[in-house]
Amino acid sequence: MLHIGCHLSSSDGYAAMGEEALRIGADTFAFFTRNPRGGNAKPMDEEDAAVLREMLKRECFAPLVAHAPYTYNLCSDKERNREFAMESMTEDLARLEHLPGNYYNFHPGNHMKQGAEAGIAMVADALNELLWEDMHTTVLLETMAGKGTEVGRSFEELRAIIDRVRLSDKVGVCLDTCHVYDAGYDIAGRLDEVLGEFDRVLGIGRLKAIHINDTKNPFASHKDRHAQIGKGFLGIEALGAVVQHPLLRELPFILETPQPDNDGYAEEIRMLREIASGR
Ligand code: FE
Ligand code: FE
Ligand code: ZN
Numbered sequence: 001m002l003h004i005g006c007h008l009s010s011s012d013g014y015a016a017m018g019e020e021a022l023r024i025g026a027d028t029f030a031f032f033t034r035n036p037r038g039g040n041a042k043p044m045d046e047e048d049a050a051v052l053r054e055m056l057k058r059e060c061f062a063p064l065v066a067h068a069p070y071t072y073n074l075c076s077d078k079e080r081n082r083e084f085a086m087e088s089m090t091e092d093l094a095r096l097e098h099l100p101g102n103y104y105n106f107h108p109g110n111h112m113k114q115g116a117e118a119g120i121a122m123v124a125d126a127l128n129e130l131l132w133e134d135m136h137t138t139v140l141l142e143t144m145a146g147k148g149t150e151v152g153r154s155f156e157e158l159r160a161i162i163d164r165v166r167l168s169d170k171v172g173v174c175l176d177t178c179h180v181y182d183a184g185y186d187i188a189g190r191l192d193e194v195l196g197e198f199d200r201v202l203g204i205g206r207l208k209a210i211h212i213n214d215t216k217n218p219f220a221s222h223k224d225r226h227a228q229i230g231k232g233f234l235g236i237e238a239l240g241a242v243v244q245h246p247l248l249r250e251l252p253f254i255l256e257t258p259q260p261d262n263d264g265y266a267e268e269i270r271m272l273r274e275i276a277s278g279r
Contacts (some may be wrong), residue, residue, distance in 0.1 A: 002015070002243055002276035003062030004212070005029035013045060014052035014099070019060075020073035024266035025273070028062040028252040032069055033092040038212050041091060047101035048253055049098040054242070057098075062252040065174065065209045066096060068106035074126040075119035075151055077112040082118075082122070085109075089130055093137060100136030103209055103252075105174045107142050108152040108161060117160075118183035119151040124164035131167040132163040140174040145182035145224035154223075155201040162206070171223070176226075178241060179211070181234055184220035188238035195247055204247055212239060212253045229268045230259045249276065 005026030010033075021029045034041035060098040072085035089106070097242055111119030123141075131139065141161060145270045146153030152161075162168050175198070181187055185194045196250070198204060214232030230236035242248060255268055 002249065002253065002273050003028050003029075004243075004253040004255070004269050006259075006262070006269070006270055007017070007031065007067065014244065015055065018052045018059075018061075019038060020082075020262060022059060022278065024262050025269045026265075027060065028064055030067050030105070030254045030256070031096065032070060033066050034088070034224075038056065041088075041095070042136050044095050044098060045099060053099060054157075063209075063249050063253055064099065064100060064102040065254050066092070068092060068104065070107060072106060073082060073109040073112075074106075075109040075111050075114070075122035077114050077139075082126070083249070086126060086129065093130060093135065093139075096137045099134070102137060103140050103172070103174070104137050105140040105142055105193065105209065105210070107144060110149045111150055112153050114265050116151055116153075116157060119149070119159060120160045121164065123151060124161050127161070127165045128167075131165070131170045133167065135140045137170075137181075138172050138208060138230045139170055140172045142174045142211070143176055143180050143183065145176075145179040146222040147182075147224045148182075153200055162202070173202060173206045174209040174211060175207060176211035176213060177239065178213035178215040178232075178256075179224060181215050181219060182217060182221050182223055184222075185220060186237065187242065188194045188219075190232050191238070191241055195245070207248075210242065210248060210253045211256050213256050214239060214240065226257055228259070228264070229255070229271065236271075236275075240274070243272050244278075245258040245274045 011103040144152040214227035217223040
C-alpha cells in the first residue's frame with residue numbers, strides 16, 4: 001500500500017494531527033516542529049505525544065516526516081541566524097525523541113553569496129554538533145530547486161554535506177519532485193536516469209522520503225512554486241510514475257501542494273492511492 005499524507009497543522013497538538021491524518025486517508029504526515037515564522041515552540045506535551053505514538057502503532061503509520069521551519073539557515077552569513085538555527089534544531093531534535101523512529105527534514109540553507117562550498121561546510125559542521133550516537137530520528141536533507149543561493153541544488157551538493165558528517169548514518173535525503181524538476185532533473189521524461197544518478201552520487205539507500213508536488217514552472221526554472229497534483233508542468237502521468245516506481249513506492253510520500261483545506265489533500269491522496277494500486 002502506498003504510504004502517503006500531507007503537511008498538517010500542529011496547532012491542536014500531536015494527537016489531533018493523527019486523527020486528522022486518519023480522516024483524510026493518510027498513513028503518514030508532515031508538520032512544522034514549530035511556528036514557521038520562528039518564535040518559541042510550545043512546551044512539549046508528553047501525554048499528547050504518547051497518544052500519537054500509540055495511534056501511529058495501532059494504525060500502522062509509515063514514518064512521519066517532520067519539517068524544520070524555513071527560517072532556519074545553518075549557513076547564513078550572520079552568526080546570529082546560524083545560532084538561532086542551531087538552538088532551534090537542538091530543541092526540535094530533543095522533542096522528536098518523544099516520537100522515535102521518524103524523520104526530521106530540513107532545507108540545507110542559503111549561503112548568502114558566501115559560495116556553495118562554504119555553505120556546505122557550515123551545514124556539515126552544524127550537523128556534526130547536532131547529531132548524537134543513539135538518537136532515534138533520521139535527519140533528512142531536502143533536494144532544493146536552486147533558487148537564489150540555496151544549498152542542495154544538486155545531488156553532488158548533498159553528497160558533499162554528507163561526506164563531511166561523522167554520524168552520516170543519521171542522515172538521509174528527502175526528494176521533492178517540484179524542487180528537483182525545477183533544479184534541472186527531468187523526472188518527467190527520464191525518471192529512471194535521474195534515480196540512477198541519485199544512486200551513483202548518493203546511494204539510493206539514502207533516499208528516505210518524497211515530497212510529492214507538481215510545479216507551477218517549466219523544467220529547470222529554479223523557481224520553487226508548488227502546484228496541485230496534475231495541475232502543473234509535471235502532470236499526473238509523471239507523478240503517477242513516481243508513486244509506482246519500484247525504487248520509491250515503499251517510501252513515505254508527503255503532499256505540499258497549495259490547497260484551500262485538508263479535503264483537497266484527501267482528494268489527492270485518494271487519486272494517488274488509486275494510481276499506485278494500478279486501478
Ligand atoms: Fe521543504
Ligand atoms: Fe518540499
Ligand atoms: Zn518547495
